[in-house]
Amino acid sequence: MTSVLGMMNPNLINGRNLHKGSSIFVKVEEIKKRGQWRFSIKEKSLRTPQATASSTTEPKATEFSTTTYEDKMLTNYVPVYVMLQLGVITNDNVLENEENLKRQLKKLKQSQVDGVMVDVWWGIVESKGPKQYQWSAYRNLFAIVQSFGLKLQAIMSFHRCGGNIGDDVNIPIPKWVLEIGDSNPDIFYTNKSGNRNKECLSLSVDNLSLFRGRTAVEIYRDYMTSFKENMEDFISSGVIIDIEVGLGPAGELRYPSYSETQGWVFPGIGEFQCYDKYLRSDYEEEVRRIGHPEWKLPENAGEYNNVPEETEFFEYSNGTYLKEDGKFFLSWYSKKLLLHGDQILDEANKVFLGCKLKIAAKVSGIHWWYKTESHAAELTAGYYNLKTRDGYRAIAKMMGRHHAILNFTCLEMRNTEQPAKAKSGPQELVQQVLSSGWREGIEVAGENALPRFDRNGYNQIILNARPNGINQDGKPRMFGFTYLRLSDKLLREPNFSRFKMFLKRMHANQEYCSEPERYNHELFPLERSRNDESLEKFMEETEPVDPIPWLEETDMSIRPFEGVLSLLQSTFLRKKS
Template structure:
């Protein structure tokens, strides 16, 4: 591995890299001893072992002086960025399937780099299928504890995401014992109209049914959370400051209405309703009979399009004359969305009661389903469980539920802008984001944010900053996610500039001691201080 230093003071660069665990400037080259080489392994998240990434090296960044006392960068932010805490997501596969810390040296170096930049903390996905893999009630926390200690030693905070779903893309599964139960009881999974099952999370219809060896999923989730709280008690409230409760696919409160991956050159379709597993149909049948319309309880809308189709490919979602405005549709869509909100209530109530005395904040993630938002029926939101149309606000009940449970709401997609959406998709992430934030303000729910993807959206950093200013009060922003692309020369300099723009807004140099002013100036490093690091 070789690091080429381009410009800047070699002495200052050497000091910074000693902070990162590297050393020995020789003739304009920094030599990394083999034992300190940073290798990102062969996992899908880090892309490949032979990688090239960029770190901004600035020697005079003394992270503690800059972050302490009344003259810290954070206390000197402009009013527009007050109280925004910036975190970075750790790799989805930070912990291996055999319960070990993946790419530990790379993560350690990355943590130090983030600390030097002034990032407050990192987000860690904790997977149900990894911790409780072999048998119900048999938890293995050792690797996650080791990683939490690494974060603590780096002087960073930790936001934990409890993931009760799987991730096929990164080969992260549900617990083996749950999958075995699913083989004999397939009705524990969501099912679409064609009978296709979604096996990356459990159907919300079984929340309170004893389908897991005599226990309900809610009971199993509660015991998992209790075990986590006990095992990480020494970190709670100090290092661990926030916990996101997994609520469904990808951790979000929604139905898996888009089970199929959309090809990059194809417009996202409307999705499909997920109400065809045995237990969902049973609940629907009972609800229809109780309302005096038993024929309405036989299934979802028969005239709705399939996953990849547009709203006008069938009758249900059409803007003009579509049956989405009929009495039957109102009955079904109200029931469908209420089932989702009740599921969110059960899980957020569970999390709030479990962690109420730990000095941590509980969050839940709501998706930003912006495709077809400019149509009257908002079909993609409807299939995902949000009864939101041009004539009905579907987020009022959701944010009210968050308020009842004293939880903060996490919104992804804060890097998305309308101008970069395909015209044919009639999409508007900006209008949808504004609508959800209005509902949050009405019910007193604090908003936190994330970006949409690890590879970034066009002009994403500009859009994120736009969403952090003015009346758009954001408690926490989690940038997703650390990996090979994150540290690449194409990305990391832009991220560094973004962090500095948040941390350095309107510094009052006359209030800074001389040495802290010098340290602040060093944060404004230009491109000549970029250090390119690559394996030979």
């Protein structure tokens, strides 16, 4: 749908022709296709449609006073951040190529981006030994970010860089931790063949004192505490606005079920990762407790690159996943993941309690095999999601109790871009997960899974950021979006002009806003986690619910050649001046 807003004079759209305090008339009319809106702008006041008996009836309008058109549009403003390069801080704990970084940040600031995101690698900061933290390179980096007036999202990256799609550097977890793993490899996730994955620690050791007197959770807590103490000035000054807590491989709340280092290739179903001695013992204890000691961990779920119907476990009509023992295993497997996330987010909440920032955690967009009965790739990753069972609502509820943002990936993907053999459903998956978050009353943010520079990818992101389009209260709206990733390719033309057009659309065609409270993002001191409901209660709420209504396409799309035309216009104006 072509938006009337998008066709209007851009000077009117961005508010430059409006005086602060002036009143505007915006008439919003519902048309036959559900969820789409038509806007017309006149002076006087802002009106909004009321419910009517028939979709063909002209909606009545209720007037209410407002300040400026710009302020109303800002309720639809979605801030955009850009991920810095994975290796911006080297393995030797040195800020890489500082002058080039400054040049890139200057261009980002000129593009009106809101901020940047950076991995704060455990394997770099605590590499010398337990509690021997080295923060100087990151402090230098943060000071540079601050000097350009950019906000900062910091990821507590407790995983290895290398082995995931898009990884172009190798940053292992601390050497002293790997040495402990040499003598006790069961601290790592393990598949049924006994292969260890050293990307991160297994959730099975969260509460085991195997790391020179500390548990894994204590390691994560101490790391975050040291970060807070050493970055207090950046937190108190409002530079650091977001702490994303790493909860697994690639920083995501999941099992490492589809690692390229293990030979996985898209769209393989992946493998369960619960065969270390600690998780095996835990499962054996659980099945004995319920009177089924004969139930074993799955041995019939195939290998990394199988398709579901090649396995007994994921066979669509009569697979193990549908039987009593399979259901128990999947409940146990997903619950262990939920408990892991809950405990670490609780520690993060305690560490940053009272700080004016948000905490967040990432959920992976596992879209392949989504359009099958068994959802095999999601199940091996720990998301117990089926057509008859919602596997994401419990995660949203868990994050809500810690006042955490749910950060979801693959926002740029469309079904038609995926190979038919993968039976992917990225659009439906995004709608399901985002709807779960919004229904639970939590903030939802997002990322693209793979680099994109094209208008189709950008338009899909804009659609998912505001699935009902521009409206008078801005809801539903993503809390923020982080673009993957800063590169010279992004900053080259015509990519950069198209990216700036994308930023403008995410900002609801407004200029960069330096006052987050104007788009309802004012930061308040982080409150203590709630403990009013148990995780067991969360796990029971699995009844599937239809997602909220979604437009078929965004009402603020980037039109063909628009980025190129913008580039030509800016080039002409520069030469003219």
